[in-house]
Amino acid sequence: xxxxxxxxxxxxxxxxxxxxxxxxxxxxxxxxxxxxxxxxxxxxxxxxxxxxxxxxxxxxxxxxxxxxxxxxxxxxxxxxxxxxxxxxxxxxxxxxxxxxxxxxxxxxxxxxxxxxxxxxxxxxxxxxxxxxxxxxxxxxxxxxxxxxxxxxxxxxxxxxxxxxxxxxxxxxxxxxxxxxxxxxxxxxxxxxxxxxxxxxxxxxxxxxxxxxxxxxxxxxxxxxxxxxxxxxxxxxxxxxxxxxxxxxxxxxxxxxxxxxxxxxxxxxxxxxxxxxxxxxxxxxxxxxxxxxxxxxxxxxxxxxxxxxxxxxxxxxxxxxxxxxxxxxxxxxxxxxxxxxxxxxxxxxxxxxxxxxxxxxxxxxxxxxxxxxxxxxxx
Amino acid sequence: xxxxxxxxxxxxxxxxxxxxxxxxxxxxxxxxxxxxxxxxxxxxxxxxxxxxxxxxxxxxxxxxxxxxxxxxxxxxxxxxxxxxxxxxxxxxxxxxxxxxxxxxxxxxxxxxxxxxxxxxxxxxxxxxxxxxxxxxxxxxxxxxxxxxxxxxxxxxxxxxxxxxxxxxxxxxxxxxxxxxxxxxxxxxxxxxxxxxxxxxxxxxxxxxxxxxxxxxxxxxxxxxxxxxxxxxxxxxxxxxxxxxxxxxxxxxxxxxxxxxxxxxxxxxxxxxxxxxxxxxxxxxxxxxxxxxxxxxxxxxxxx
Numbered sequence: 211x212x213x214x215x216x217x218x219x220x221x222x223x224x225x226x227x228x229x230x231x232x233x234x235x236x237x238x239x240x241x242x243x244x245x246x247x248x249x250x251x252x253x254x255x256x257x258x259x260x261x262x263x264x265x266x267x268x269x270x271x272x273x274x275x276x277x278x279x280x281x282x283x284x285x286x287x288x289x290x291x292x293x294x295x296x297x298x299x300x301x302x303x304x305x306x307x308x309x310x311x312x313x314x315x316x317x318x319x320x321x322x323x324x325x326x327x328x329x330x331x332x333x334x335x336x337x338x339x340x341x342x343x344x345x346x347x348x349x350x351x352x353x354x355x356x357x358x359x360x361x362x363x364x365x366x367x368x369x370x371x372x373x374x375x376x377x378x379x380x381x382x383x384x385x386x387x388x389x390x391x392x393x394x395x396x397x398x399x400x401x402x403x404x405x406x407x408x409x410x411x412x413x414x415x416x417x418x419x420x421x422x423x424x425x426x427x428x429x430x431x432x433x434x435x436x437x438x439x440x441x442x443x444x445x446x447x448x449x450x451x452x453x454x455x456x457x458x459x460x461x462x463x464x465x466x467x468x469x470x471x472x473x474x475x476x477x478x479x480x481x482x483x484x485x486x487x488x489x490x491x492x493x494x495x496x497x498x499x500x501x502x503x504x505x506x507x508x509x510x511x512x513x514x515x516x517x518x519x520x521x522x523x524x525x526x527x528x529x530x531x532x533x534x535x536x537x538x539x540x541x542x543x544x545x546x547x548x549x550x551x552x553x554x555x556x557x558x559x560x561x562x563x564x565x566x567x568x569x570x571x572x573x574x575x576x577x578x579x580x581x582x583x584x585x586x587x588x
Numbered sequence: 589x590x591x592x593x594x595x596x597x598x599x600x601x602x603x604x605x606x607x608x609x610x611x612x613x614x615x616x617x618x619x620x621x622x623x624x625x626x627x628x629x630x631x632x633x634x635x636x637x638x639x640x641x642x643x644x645x646x647x648x649x650x651x652x653x654x655x656x657x658x659x660x661x662x663x664x665x666x667x668x669x670x671x672x673x674x675x676x677x678x679x680x681x682x683x684x685x686x687x688x689x690x691x692x693x694x695x696x697x698x699x700x701x702x703x704x705x706x707x708x709x710x711x712x713x714x715x716x717x718x719x720x721x722x723x724x725x726x727x728x729x730x731x732x733x734x735x736x737x738x739x740x741x742x743x744x745x746x747x748x749x750x751x752x753x754x755x756x757x758x759x760x761x762x763x764x765x766x767x768x769x770x771x772x773x774x775x776x777x778x779x780x781x782x783x784x785x786x787x788x789x790x791x792x793x794x795x796x797x798x799x800x801x802x803x804x805x806x807x808x809x810x811x812x813x814x815x816x817x818x819x820x821x822x823x824x825x826x827x828x829x830x831x832x833x834x835x836x837x838x839x840x841x842x843x844x845x846x847x848x849x850x851x852x853x854x855x856x857x858x859x860x861x862x863x864x865x866x867x868x869x870x871x872x873x874x875x876x877x878x879x880x881x882x883x884x885x886x887x888x889x890x891x
Contacts, residue, residue: 261779265782273687273690287718377629388861391858475614498713504715555717
């Protein structure tokens with residue numbers, strides 16, 4: 211099969227080390243199974259070639275499709291966003307006003323783009339909302355996920371570890387709309403009734419004074435959104451940390467134990483150093499997921515495009531805005547509002563792409579060839 | 589002598605206190621870890637329990653026979669979700685498995701395979717809303733498909749292809765070399781070895797990946813809002829120019845409807861989704877569990 215430019219298996223047309231031409235039928239040995247396994251008639255040979263070529267061709271096409279999809283997505287978004295990029299300039303990153311404009315007045319032209327009177331698109335509150343909710347999610351979720359993974363690997367028997375693995379899979383598998391519904395019907399109101407009254411009496415000192423302020427009854431806002439996000443990224447970080455910890459060689463741990471260290475000290479000297487980089491990578495991967503989470507944020511964050519002044523205030527994220535603003539955007543007869551959503555999607559894609567590439571570089575360096583279920587989400 | 593005794597006593601006391609503080613710190617450390625674990629378990633139980641009780645209080649069995657047009661059922665959404673998921677299983681299955689086979693079996697490890705693998709991994713990190721928006725711009729608007737089943741299939745399929753590809757590649761890489769060598773020693777052709785030996789032993793891993801991909805596609809909302817839109821009526825098999833209903837839509841939009849019968853459907857749909865995802869996760873576990881006993885790796889390693 212070398213004429214296809216393919217690596218030959220070397221076994222072509224040979225049986226028992228004796229070179230044979232493919233056309234020669236095998237001697238009737240009573241081992242008919244060999245004959246049926248290796249087709250020898252010209253027709254069957256042709257059929258085999260067709261099979262081989264279709265496997266190679268089909269799989270090659272499939273393998274290229276994700277790359278094509280990736281490039282196509284970037285190109286489509288960029289082309290779609292060009293008018294919005296020309297109209298908004300850098301203002302989209304710094305401005306705070308989001309106004310589709312007056313659809314009943316005459317259209318205006320500026321920067322070579324037709325737009326409505328008063329149209330202004332500033333995504334600064336969305337960028338702040340995205341970064342803050344994700345930051346809360348990482349600050350809360352990372353220690354919890356890592357602590358749980360440590361306990362599961364180091365102390366718990368396999369049967370319990372397997373059950374907790376199931377819990378992580380369920381948490382990772384719950385649809386984001388369902389988590390959002392839980393956040394808005396159960397979790398948010400509970401926080402507003404039991405936790406926020408207590409939390410809002412924090413002393414008036416820097417950092418903690420962001421906890422002072424009013425919250426709404428439904429608990430919709432920055433902190434609730436961050437906590438819901440934390441629940442969504444915990445499975446990613448915990449599962450990765452767990453699998454990394456399981457790769458730490460027993461002998462190294464035993465060596466540290468033989469020196470008389472307590473199990474916590476063993477962990478700090480051996481496992482912590484072993485998995486450190488990988489856990490950072492997993493955290494960045496979780497961050498990527500948090501930055502792009504849409505439906506749960508659209509439900510829980512409050513959908514308010516202002517820069518929040520305390521941690522309970524309603525906010526919105528880039529991803530949530532793309533969903534929440536579509537209906538309003540479609541009312542813009544000039545189409546600029548929809549194009550601006552494309553620009554938002556482009557910004558979001560660039561942010562998450564860089565975060566994910568960073569995470570994978572870190573994890574790959576940490577794993578050094580070991581296969582990790584990173585990014586599998588489960 | 590007296591001086592020496594006091595020093596020894598002080599040393600012993602100091603050593604004792606160090607030992608005690610190390611013990612306390614050890615217990616504290618594992619205590620903190622236990623609390624973390626509790627914070628992982630609590631949300632899972634709380635979400636499942638919260639959704640289940642919410643739905644139980646408004647549950648009606650006849651939601652399986654009415655459509656949302658009557659405000660009394662979810663039949664159209666259920667059928668739509670199955671229709672969408674079945675299509676995704678076929679498209680993402682073919683493309684994902686093909687992708688995994690190419691990277692692991694057909695191509696030699698090279699820069700090309702690294703690029704292809706990275707592209708697939710990066711694709712899995714892109715937010716689903718971006719998939720939805722691109723699908724809207726390119727398929728719904730530019731290709732004039734309108735809100736349609738085909739657009740939903742394509743967008744969701746590319747969303748989950750990386751998961752299928754990754755698990756296929758992993759499963760294939762775990763098939764022992766001895767299997768391939770054995771096949772070749774029997775005079776089997778390369779394609780035959782791939783089909784009859786390698787793929788067959790990789791089936792459990794591939795199946796698990798597919799199941800996970802299906803669980804993800806059942807739970808997606810954002811990409812479908814832009815491609816399938818929503819319809820109050822039973823979906824047809826019409827590929828373009830027909831909106832398709834799906835289960836996550838009522839969860840996302842009906843929950844604050846003033847009409848009680850409609851807002852109840854949000855909780856019902858959430859419970860149905862949760863049950864579907866749980867079943868898929870258990871199915872994946874079952875596949876892993878039952879096949880591990882007969883796994884080639886296990887047999888060869890003598891475990």
